[in-house]
Amino acid sequence: MKASHPAALGEALQDLDTPCLVLDREAFVRNHDRLMHSMKGLGVAVRPHAKSHKCPEIARHQIRNGAVGICCQKVSEAEAFADEGIENILVANEFFGQKKVHRYLALASRLSAIACCVDHPDQVAALSMAGEQSRIRLRLLVEIDVGQGRCGVQDLSDAVALASKIAQSPWLELAGIQGYHGSAQHFRSYSERLTAISSAADRIRTLHGELGRLGIDASWRTGGGTGSYAIEAKSGAYTEVQPGSYVFMDADYQRNQPAPDAQQPVFEHALYVAATVMSRPSIDRAVLDAGLKSFSVDSGLPVLDGPAGCTYVKASDEHGVVSTKHSSSLQLGDVLRVIPGHCDPTVNLYDHIVVMSEGRVVDVWPISARGRSC
Amino acid sequence: MKASHPAALGEALQDLDTPCLVLDREAFVRNHDRLMHSMKGLGVAVRPHAKSHKCPEIARHQIRNGAVGICCQKVSEAEAFADEGIENILVANEFFGQKKVHRYLALASRLSAIACCVDHPDQVAALSMAGEQSRIRLRLLVEIDVGQGRCGVQDLSDAVALASKIAQSPWLELAGIQGYHGSAQHFRSYSERLTAISSAADRIRTLHGELGRLGIDASWRTGGGTGSYAIEAKSGAYTEVQPGSYVFMDADYQRNQPAPDAQQPVFEHALYVAATVMSRPSIDRAVLDAGLKSFSVDSGLPVLDGPAGCTYVKASDEHGVVSTKHSSSLQLGDVLRVIPGHCDPTVNLYDHIVVMSEGRVVDVWPISARGRSC
Numbered sequence: 001m002k003a004s005h006p007a008a009l010g011e012a013l014q015d016l017d018t019p020c021l022v023l024d025r026e027a028f029v030r031n032h033d034r035l036m037h038s039m040k041g042l043g044v045a046v047r048p049h050a051k052s053h054k055c056p057e058i059a060r061h062q063i064r065n066g067a068v069g070i071c072c073q074k075v076s077e078a079e080a081f082a083d084e085g086i087e088n089i090l091v092a093n094e095f096f097g098q099k100k101v102h103r104y105l106a107l108a109s110r111l112s113a114i115a116c117c118v119d120h121p122d123q124v125a126a127l128s129m130a131g132e133q134s135r136i137r138l139r140l141l142v143e144i145d146v147g148q149g150r151c152g153v154q155d156l157s158d159a160v161a162l163a164s165k166i167a168q169s170p171w172l173e174l175a176g177i178q179g180y181h182g183s184a185q186h187f188r189s190y191s192e193r194l195t196a197i198s199s200a201a202d203r204i205r206t207l208h209g210e211l212g213r214l215g216i217d218a219s220w221r222t223g224g225g226t227g228s229y230a231i232e233a234k235s236g237a238y239t240e241v242q243p244g245s246y247v248f249m250d251a252d253y254q255r256n257q258p259a260p261d262a263q264q265p266v267f268e269h270a271l272y273v274a275a276t277v278m279s280r281p282s283i284d285r286a287v288l289d290a291g292l293k294s295f296s297v298d299s300g301l302p303v304l305d306g307p308a309g310c311t312y313v314k315a316s317d318e319h320g321v322v323s324t325k326h327s328s329s330l331q332l333g334d335v336l337r338v339i340p341g342h343c344d345p346t347v348n349l350y351d352h353i354v355v356m357s358e359g360r361v362v363d364v365w366p367i368s369a370r371g372r373s374c
Numbered sequence: 375m376k377a378s379h380p381a382a383l384g385e386a387l388q389d390l391d392t393p394c395l396v397l398d399r400e401a402f403v404r405n406h407d408r409l410m411h412s413m414k415g416l417g418v419a420v421r422p423h424a425k426s427h428k429c430p431e432i433a434r435h436q437i438r439n440g441a442v443g444i445c446c447q448k449v450s451e452a453e454a455f456a457d458e459g460i461e462n463i464l465v466a467n468e469f470f471g472q473k474k475v476h477r478y479l480a481l482a483s484r485l486s487a488i489a490c491c492v493d494h495p496d497q498v499a500a501l502s503m504a505g506e507q508s509r510i511r512l513r514l515l516v517e518i519d520v521g522q523g524r525c526g527v528q529d530l531s532d533a534v535a536l537a538s539k540i541a542q543s544p545w546l547e548l549a550g551i552q553g554y555h556g557s558a559q560h561f562r563s564y565s566e567r568l569t570a571i572s573s574a575a576d577r578i579r580t581l582h583g584e585l586g587r588l589g590i591d592a593s594w595r596t597g598g599g600t601g602s603y604a605i606e607a608k609s610g611a612y613t614e615v616q617p618g619s620y621v622f623m624d625a626d627y628q629r630n631q632p633a634p635d636a637q638q639p640v641f642e643h644a645l646y647v648a649a650t651v652m653s654r655p656s657i658d659r660a661v662l663d664a665g666l667k668s669f670s671v672d673s674g675l676p677v678l679d680g681p682a683g684c685t686y687v688k689a690s691d692e693h694g695v696v697s698t699k700h701s702s703s704l705q706l707g708d709v710l711r712v713i714p715g716h717c718d719p720t721v722n723l724y725d726h727i728v729v730m731s732e733g734r735v736v737d738v739w740p741i742s743a744r745g746r747s748c
Contacts, residue, residue: 006748017473019747051691073692074663093692094653095663096707099391119653122706150693151653151661182690279468279493279525287525289448289469292719293747297672298689315672316556317425317718318447318467318747319524332496333470344691345666348723351745370745371725373393373667373692374380 007354011361013274014335019290020274021350022337023365025357027270028058028247034265035246036066044233047071047090047222049244052344054369055353056084058247063088069113071242072369075103080369082111090222091116092178092242094143094151096123100374101130108136115139115175115220119153124165124172131171139175140166141220144207146179146200156207160214163207167216174211176220179204180242185227186252186299190259197228201235208237227256230264247271250343252299272305272337273346274354275320277330286310286330288320290338295320296345305337306330312338381728385735387648388709393664394648395724396711397739399731401644402432402621408639409620410440418607421445421464421596423618426718428743429727430458432621437462443487445616446743449477454743456485464596465490466552466616468517468525470497474748475504482510489513489549489594493527498539498546505545513549514540515594518581520553520574530581534588537581541590548585550594553578554616559601560626560673564633571602575609582611601630604638624717626673646679646711647720648728649694651704660684660704662694664712669694670719679711680704686712 006020013022039046048062050070059070059081069088072078078089094117095104104127108114118124118140131138142163145152153159159177166174184196204221211218224232224241226249232238245253248271258266275290292315295302302312302320309325320338324330340346347353348370355363380394387396413420422436424444433444433455443462446452452463468491469478478501482488492498492514505512516537519526527533533551540548558570578595585592598606598615600623606612619627622645632640649664666689669676676686676694683699694712698704714720721727722744729737 015473017471017477017748094661096652097391097650097709099389100650103391119655120706145655149659150688150690150695151655154656276471276474278470281493281519281525282528285523287468290747292670292672292716293722296666296670298666314524316524321524332494335471342666348667349745349747371723373664373723374391 005364006352007361007364009361012359013337013356016274016335016354018274018276018335019294021347021353022272022274023353023355024270024272025355025362027268031247031249031267031270032062032065034267035243038230038265039233042233044238045240047240047242048247049092049225049242050081050369051077052244052347053247054080054347054367054372055365056081056086056368057365059086068240074373075100075107076372076374077369078107078114079103080372082107084368087111088113092180093117094119094123096126101126105130105134105136108138109134115141117141117143117178118162119143119151121162121165124162124169128169128172137171137173139173141176141178141222142166142174143178144203146181146203146223147184147196148180148182150182152179156203156210159207160210163211163216163218164214174216174218176222177204177207177218178222180223180225181228182225185225186256187227188255189257193228194231197231197235201232201237204237226253226267230259245343248343250299251303251339251341269339271343272339273302274335275338277332277334277336280330280332283327284324286322286324288322288336288338289318291315291319292317294349295340296342298345299342302341303339305339379738380726381735381738383735386733387711387730390648390709390728392648392650392709393668395721395727396646396648397727397729398644398646399729399736401642405621405623405641405644406436406439408641409617412604412639413607416607418612419614421614421616422621423466423599423616424455424743425451426618426721427621428454428721428741428746429739430455430460430742431739433460442614448747449474449481450746450748451743452481452488453477454746456481458742461485462487466554466596467491468493468497470500475500479504479508479510482512483508489515491515491517491552492536493517493525495536495539498536498543502543502546511545511547513547515550515552515596516540516548517552518577520555520577520597521558521570522554522556524556526553530577530584533581534584537585537590537592538588548590548592550596551578551581551592552596554597554599555602556599559599560630561601562629563631567602568605571605571609575606575611578611600627600641604633619717622717624673625677625713625715643713645717646713647676648709649712651706651708651710654704654706658698660696660698662696662710662712663692665689665693666691668723669712669714670716672719673716676715677713679713
């Protein structure tokens, strides 16, 4: 099961055994610095979503440099980060079932700053009973649907009822509200994103107000991703944002039009898959050793950071077909950097990320939460 | 990094911590039996492609029940199977680069029945030099492009030259020819598959004849996958077929029209992802805890093996949105079996496969070559 170490310190791109996941250290550091700079003075916390990187070293960098903690999407993912000493974790998602609740309770017994989301009375009942049995007080956020049409309570009156139910349980604490609009992250035009998130913020503001009138203080109001976080941050409704992909940027996110006022920074590609030309069967075709098991293609094919006129045109399980214009443009054995179409599920394919700086390997970080989907 | 064991013996579907990869043992056994039965009397060997399952237990079952060995697609994949005692391996693919050649040589030094493919003189030169340095004789197959337009020598005259070069090297043996038409596996109509594979077989036959006239005996002629193997097997040109997905069957393969003469068996779905309804926000929507990190969606969305009127309509990283007709059709906490759109890259997301028989867990098998893409 154990994969061999993917690279040695000092190696160059051309030396790597491929396919290999590569992080450009300087670009990654700049991306996080830009994010924090863009949040300066807003009084809104940054809690990066660790589902994008699944890597404790990256989480530690984010927390050392201004983040209040991380989001995880799954309980088993949170376990992997907790095992590496990360203490402030929001499981920004619902879960249900005896095993999941048991695993979450085990986490809550060792992490004081953990919380999770609910959107249904049965989840609240299960957590309340588990908290009582274990004598552990659990912190919950009510998630509301702010326009994505995925999880989250639909009607604000139901959300008020759910929050009241939580507030009434001696073993639960209503810590706050989550309103995340995932699909808005990828709306191409800024005005579409602005419209969607303004409406999301309105719902958050309304629910916060209604709870306040009942004496329930939902002081933690969280949401927002890489495509929209600056809008949530300036809305006045949110106290925290959850961008994840900004550390890496993928080909799909780069297709978004930036904000017109340049207040949301432009992030760089910091994540690549190194791939080798393993076949060069004709003048117009080279074949890379990286296909569907090395990239997720759900948001489009990967994009070559390579010679002009070369395009990644087709992925099969372990092959990537590249169309080429000249016989000289790619040689058998050339190692190329390829930008994934979608970072999150691509990272989830690898056990390690090879960190490079100025063209050399400077570190290898385990992707400890790889495969932690439970 | 270590994932916890995903299930205990005797558990039912409803007990599983999800998402969880599940094998229906009886359906898997029947699929392999049907394959072997369909090959009876043809004098053509079966070498299943292990890239589909990456699981040594499955490879052992195939070999105990008539397969001559396995195909792997990558050197690191072959290492994982060799570590588990599988000795007869064809790396049915090209590779290039010093590290890869070094790893392959290490494998060849311990496995007598290993071979790999080449389609370029530089690969042959590198392997010849490495063989000489290590004093290990290597067995190579010349791969030709039989219509897919991916790897493989394009012109038969170049293939003859490449085979001659191999035959002349004291450290190499020209073991045979590979001609695999990957895209033909998914041509929906049988007549399209028949036309494509008949043309592939013609090319194999022609090259075999030309090499024979030069005194080079390409006695091993291999290719074919789940969608077409019966055509290759009956062509007279091939001595071996390489079906892989037949053990599992995915939603995409099931869309192929079967052969009219029913000589190629119909395989069953034997592979599922167990997923839990983790949110039930509205009458027309349930959300599963399995999305892009639990299925590969490159060949379409997964298909529910669940209540009528429920359809998996949208995958995000860790969520699957299911449209539902009735509020009663799915409950929070229900565990469903979901059929992956494409098995191979889906299996590659999991560390274990939970084996079920008559509704109970009877075994848990490691997917030892998971992530072995180098």
